Amino acid sequence: MKLKTVLGVTVAATLALPVAAQERGGxxxxxxxxxxxxxxxxxxxxxxxxxxxxxLFDTLLRGSADGNSVDPGLAESYTVSEDGKxxxxxxxxGVQFADxxxxxxxxxxxxxxxxxxxxxxxxxxxxxxxxxxxADGNAITxxxxxxxxxxxxMLATFNTAIVSKAAFDAAVGETDQDKSAAIFAVTAAGVxxxxxxLCGFEQGAxxxxxxxxxxxxxxxxxxxLPYLDSVHFEIVPDDATRILRLQAGEVDxxxxxxxxxxxxxxxxxxxxxxxxxxxxxxxxxxxxxxxxADGSPNPLADARVRQALNYxxxxxxxxxxxxxxxxxxxxxxxxxxxxxxxxxxxxLYSYDLEKAKSLIAEAGVEPGTQVTLTTLAGSADDATIFxxxxxxxxxLGIELVVEQVDGATxxxxxxxxxxxxxxxxxxxxxxxxxxxxxxLGYTPTAKAVGTGWENAEFNKLFEEAANEMxxxxxxxxxxxxxxxxxxxSPLLFMYETPFAVAVGKSVEGYVQTPLGNNIFDEAxxxx
Amino acid sequence: MSSLSYIFKRLLLMxxxxxxxxxxxxxLVRLLPxxxxxxxxxxxxxDADIQAIRERLGLTQPMxxxxxxxxxxxxQGDLGRSILMRTDVASVIADRLPITVFLAVYSVVLSLLIxxxxxxxxxxxxxxxxxxxxxxxxxxxLSMPVFYIGLVLLTFLAAQLRLFPVGGYGDTFGERLYHLxxxxxxxxxxTSAIIMRNLRSAIIEVLDAEYVQFARAKxxxxxxxxxxxxxxxxxxxxxxxxxxxxxxxxxxxxxxxxVFAVPGMGRLMLxxxxxxxxxxxxxxxxxxxxLVSLVFLMTDLFQSxxxxxxxxx
Numbered sequence: 001m002k003l004k005t006v007l008g009v010t011v012a013a014t015l016a017l018p019v020a021a022q023e024r025g026g027x028x029x030x031x032x033x034x035x036x037x038x039x040x041x042x043x044x045x046x047x048x049x050x051x052x053x054x055x056l057f058d059t060l061l062r063g064s065a066d067g068n069s070v071d072p073g074l075a076e077s078y079t080v081s082e083d084g085k086x087x088x089x090x091x092x093x094g095v096q097f098a099d100x101x102x103x104x105x106x107x108x109x110x111x112x113x114x115x116x117x118x119x120x121x122x123x124x125x126x127x128x129x130x131x132x133x134x135a136d137g138n139a140i141t142x143x144x145x146x147x148x149x150x151x152x153x154m155l156a157t158f159n160t161a162i163v164s165k166a167a168f169d170a171a172v173g174e175t176d177q178d179k180s181a182a183i184f185a186v187t188a189a190g191v192x193x194x195x196x197x198l199c200g201f202e203q204g205a206x207x208x209x210x211x212x213x214x215x216x217x218x219x220x221x222x223x224x225l226p227y228l229d230s231v232h233f234e235i236v237p238d239d240a241t242r243i244l245r246l247q248a249g250e251v252d253x254x255x256x257x258x259x260x261x262x263x264x265x266x267x268x269x270x271x272x273x274x275x276x277x278x279x280x281x282x283x284x285x286x287x288x289x290x291x292x293a294d295g296s297p298n299p300l301a302d303a304r305v306r307q308a309l310n311y312x313x314x315x316x317x318x319x320x321x322x323x324x325x326x327x328x329x330x331x332x333x334x335x336x337x338x339x340x341x342x343x344x345x346x347x348l349y350s351y352d353l354e355k356a357k358s359l360i361a362e363a364g365v366e367p368g369t370q371v372t373l374t375t376l377a378g379s380a381d382d383a384t385i386f387x388x389x390x391x392x393x394x395x396l397g398i399e400l401v402v403e404q405v406d407g408a409t410x411x412x413x414x415x416x417x418x419x420x421x422x423x424x425x426x427x428x429x430x431x432x433x434x435x436x437x438x439x440l441g442y443t444p445t446a447k448a449v450g451t452g453w454e455n456a457e458f459n460k461l462f463e464e465a466a467n468e469m470x471x472x473x474x475x476x477x478x479x480x481x482x483x484x485x486x487x488x489s490p491l492l493f494m495y496e497t498p499f500a501v502a503v504g505k506s507v508e509g510y511v512q513t514p515l516g517n518n519i520f521d522e523a524x525x526x527x
Numbered sequence: 528m529s530s531l532s533y534i535f536k537r538l539l540l541m542x543x544x545x546x547x548x549x550x551x552x553x554x555l556v557r558l559l560p561x562x563x564x565x566x567x568x569x570x571x572x573x574d575a576d577i578q579a580i581r582e583r584l585g586l587t588q589p590m591x592x593x594x595x596x597x598x599x600x601x602x603q604g605d606l607g608r609s610i611l612m613r614t615d616v617a618s619v620i621a622d623r624l625p626i627t628v629f630l631a632v633y634s635v636v637l638s639l640l641i642x643x644x645x646x647x648x649x650x651x652x653x654x655x656x657x658x659x660x661x662x663x664x665x666x667x668x669l670s671m672p673v674f675y676i677g678l679v680l681l682t683f684l685a686a687q688l689r690l691f692p693v694g695g696y697g698d699t700f701g702e703r704l705y706h707l708x709x710x711x712x713x714x715x716x717x718t719s720a721i722i723m724r725n726l727r728s729a730i731i732e733v734l735d736a737e738y739v740q741f742a743r744a745k746x747x748x749x750x751x752x753x754x755x756x757x758x759x760x761x762x763x764x765x766x767x768x769x770x771x772x773x774x775x776x777x778x779x780x781x782x783x784x785x786v787f788a789v790p791g792m793g794r795l796m797l798x799x800x801x802x803x804x805x806x807x808x809x810x811x812x813x814x815x816x817x818l819v820s821l822v823f824l825m826t827d828l829f830q831s832x833x834x835x836x837x838x839x840x
Contacts (some may be wrong), residue, residue: 031694038613045569122572181613203612203619204798205790236694236788240678244686245693245788408561408803411570415577439571446571 022221023524027230028507030518031242033256035204035235040180041161042114042121050158050429051516055209055231057161057192058216060089060108060140061152063431067514068340070156070431074103074193075140078155084147084469087155091138097164098197098212099190105135110165112142120176123159126150126430147469153432158517167191195226195521207233209520219522227509227524243502246271252507252525255518257500258380259323265502272505275326275498276512279336279428279436284373284421284492285414289452293418300371300420304363306489309421310349312356312396313389319495322384327497333486334437334478336496338514341433341478345486348493353395360396367397374413374422377404382423385494414450421492424449427516433478437462441485453490530828537824545816549601552812553594556805562586563610566803584610597809606813607806611799616810620792624814626696627780627791630707630714631818634776635769637715638722646726647753653731661723669720673779677713677786685709694788710787714779718772725768729761736760763834770826774819 034048041057044050062073072078075089095103114120116127129148134141144151154160167190171179183191188198195215200208209231219225234251236242239258243265246254257265257273266273286306292298299305315329331337331346373389375382382404390400405413413419428436439446442462443454461477461484468474486493499512510523564580572580581587585596600607606616645665649658668676685693697706733739734757742752780793792811799807 037611045567122568122576177613185614202790203614203622204795234694234788235790237794238786238788241681241693241786241788244681248686248689248693250693250695405560406801408566408801409559411565412561414570415565415574445573 022219022223022227023508023526024221024223024227025229026525026527027232028228028253028510028520028523028525029232029234029251031236031245031251031254032233033235033237033239033242035233036207037203038180038184039198040184041111041159041163042123043177043180044158045122047427047516051512051518053158053161054194054517055196055520056188056194056198057158057163058095058194059156059158059161061156063153063156063513063515067338067431070152073156074108074162075155078152080152084149085144087142087144087151089140089142089155091140092216093138095193095216096214097167097190097193098214100214101164101166101190103162103164103193105137105140107162107165108140109133109135110168111162112160114163114176115159121159126154126157126159126435146467148467149465149469149471149474150430150432150434153430157430162193164191164193196231199230200232205235209233217521225521227522228520231520231523246502246504249504251504253501253503253510255499255501255512257502259326259497259500260380262324262326262500270505272503272507274501274503274510274512276501277338277514278497278499278512278516279338279514280425280499280516281330281336281496282423282425282494283330284423284494285419285449285451286421286490286492287417287419287451288448288488288490289417292420293416298420299363299365299369302363302365303488304359305365306492307349307487308356308359308363308365308396309393309398309492310489311352311359312393312398313349313492313494314351314392315349315493315495316351317392318385318388321388322381323495323497326500327495329495330493332482333489333491333493334440334482335433336428336514339428339433339436340431341475343479343482345482348486349489356396360398365397368399369397370399370401372401372403372420374403374405374410374419376410376423377406379423385423417447417450417452419450429515431515434462434466437478437481440491441481448490451490453488455484455488458484530831534824534828537827541820544820545813548812548816549598549809550594552809553597556803556808557590559800559803561803563803563805566801567610601809601813606810609799609804609807609810611802611804611807616806619795619807620810620814623790623792623795626789627777627784627793628818629703630711630780630783630789630791631773631776633704633707633711634714634718635773637711638719638769641715642719642723642726646723646730649723649727650730650734658727662727665720665723668716673713673717674782674786676716677710677783680709680713681787696789707789710783710789713787714776714783717779718769718776721772722765722769726761726765729764730757733757733760759833763830766826766830766833770823773822777815777819 032048036049036052038044039049039052039056041053044053058074060073060075061070061078064071074092074095076092078087078089080087091105097103112133116124116130118124129144129146129151131143131145167183168179171182173179173182184198186201195212196209197212199210211226211229215224215226217225219227236245242254243257243261245251262273265271286300287298288301289298290301319325319327330348331344332342333345333348335342373386375386386402393400410422413422426436440449441458442448443459448454458481461481465474465477468477499516501512503510506526508524511519513519563584564577564586568577568580585593609616609619612619645661649661652658681693685691691709692706695706697703739752739756742756780791781797784791784794785797792814796811799811
């Protein structure tokens with residue numbers, strides 16, 4: 001009898017071992033700053049949508065941990081042809097959508113055709129090189145019009161995630177948009193193959209992800225991921241309230257912690273204050289047009305004045321007052337340090353008041369010249385930036401005045417050129433520099449982030465880089481673009497910031513990637 | 528005039544009011560810089576994309592045509608489709624309305640519970656220390672911004688003492704009472720300060736009135752005097768004030784619902800404005816206007832009950 005008991009205990013202990021080694025189950029409660037509206041890969045156009053796509057869907061390839069290459073995803077292998085114009089991929093066998101239905105080549109063709117349809121997706125331009133997509137069993141063939149060095153990165157990007165054709169065929173609605181809205185209005189187990197599926201949605205209030213029991217990736221214990229049963233999201237727009245909810249134990253994590261609160265939360269014994277490296281850069285476009293929108297001459301049209309403003313800005317001081325030290329000055333003028341091909345030009349316009357003054361004098365700028373900084377109303381960061389710049393540039397004889405607007409107004413002003421300088425930020429969506437460089441410097445598409453700056457050599461290099469398959473040659477082109485851009489200074493180059501997320505001590509394994517994606521695949525919560 | 532025909536007449540008068548509200552809100556949202564297409568497509572979209580969205584949303588049509596569509600659809604009960612939420616404005620509002628109405632009613636009830644007894648204590652102790660303490664405390668409450676009071680209450684009562692939840696709004700009636708207590712108290716502190724001051728001076732005035740002195744001289748018990756004569760007469764002006772402060776209270780929900788993360792109409796309004804969601808802003812404004820009009824109507828009806836001298840006309 002005694003022996004039996006001992007034996008029983010031993011057996012139980014042995015059986016329990018793998019379970020104890022890997023925490024499983026439970027719900028992670030997550031407080032967000034803003035809610036998702038439609039987590040459809042091709043319609044996701046705001047960060048709160050984009051950053052959740054990876055939890056519900058899979059891409060053919062996955063970005064590698066360092067962000068500079070790709071790993072297999074839904075496709076277990078891939079090859080690019082010699083001429084760079086054909087990509088062949090082999091689908092992993094037996095992958096299922098969360099409702100148990102099979103994911104096939106047909107779904108891949110449907111998803112990629114949807115993603116590159118400019119009538120549907122705002123992101124179609126990123127897939128402009130694709131000529132056709134076809135499937136034969138598990139073999140997927142993508143033919144390109146021209147060699148495209150970004151194509152593999154694109155196949156690891158949210159907008160090329162695979163959706164179920166059957167789910168769309170069955171959905172109610174006349175247009176693709178209507179069908180998508182109908183699918184995502186409630187629970188959506190049949191549409192994606194990601195680690196979770198949408199199992200609850202109250203627009204603007206809360207959202208639930210439930211574990212996909214058919215997910216193909218395997219966890220540390222040899223069982224399928226994810227470890228969690230579910231993730232419950234609540235939208236708490238107010239920064240202070242979001243933190244209070246975490247401190248009160250009502251949620252397990254709170255994102256977008258203001259940097260002024262980071263130090264305080266770091267000293268809280270119940271909280272892990274995480275600063276995830278990001279590709280987020282904070283900068284301010286400068287209007288480079290000869291005259292302002294009202295017709296008056298624009299002092300900032302002179303590159304020397306823009307350089308002077310950059311030299312006259314003490315980035316370390318800005319990082320101190322705005323980020324409380326949690327950031328670093330931009331080291332490439334066009335992208336965050338973590339981006340592929342980022343040149344290290346640091347110190348990029350290190351603070352040099354004398355140089356700034358002499359450049360201002362050389363350009364003949366009258367003391368007392370007024371420059372307007374357009375900031376976001378209600379943003380504490382922007383208010384601090386303005387106060388600091390006003391003081392710093394006062395030394396140069398520039399009288400900085402503030403104009404406070406909301407996001408939509410700022411966007412409209414950026415488009416129309418009705419600004420001198422305005423605050424702005426960027427996070428890469430793709431693991432490739434072409435997107436951010438196209439946004440900040442290439443004139444034909446976005447007027448060089450609304451600055452009106454135009455440089456023929458830069459534009460030509462950008463166009464050439466788009467078809468350059470040799471990584472070294474491509475890198476050289478990006479290096480030259482960064483040099484040109486740094487010199488012309490169409491921006492006030494400011495700083496890079498991490499993603500600040502506070503998580504309770506019970507949470508392990510949650511990650512926010514440099515692109516901002518919220519990853520719950522390997523997250524656990526112990527109660 | 529009977530109350531029914533009075534109510535009917537008042538409802539008819541709402542029509543021109545609503546027409547004006549519609550004209551004003553239609554023009555105001557379009558005077559804001561930026562438009563839904565820009566807000567929707569994001570900063571990165573090309574000018575051609577934005578133009579395409581404008582056309583799809585019908586924003587390229589002449590203003591008068593757009594207004595006519597807004598007017599005729601609204602009359603037929605169709606508030607349009609929310610650009611932000613990608614669904615019918617009416618159903619979005621129907622989801623949020625109960626929460627905001629609950630918050631508003633809860634706040635009014637709490638304001639009365641706070642202000643009523645304290646007004647009596649202050650008035651009956653006029654000039655002595657209880658009066659001074661009550662008035663000072665309320666004066667401080669009145670001069671503090673709503674969001675600040677909210678955060679202070681959250682920090683102490685919820686996060687530290689754990690007496691109340693920081694967020695959420697509950698599913699059952701009981702849970703709602705518990706979850707929405709702090710947001711309601713926050714709003715109520717402000718409204719009760721206004722009501723308390725008014726009620727206190729009204730009571731003092733009535734206490735000095737000759738009919739109260741006569742009642743006292745008659746030897747009526749004080750409780751009867753206070754209940755039948757003083758309270759009823761003092762309430763007349765307070766009810767008007769309460770009705771008027773509902774308007775304030777509604778605009779206060781924009782702040783309270785954001786601080787307390789309550790998904791009601793106030794927070795929705797903020798989101799709608801940031802997204803330049805014209806149909807949703809218009810729909811919400813009309814709903815707020817309808818609520819305020821109904822409250823005013825109820826105030827007037829209640830007043831005529833309190834004071835038969837006020838004829839409904």
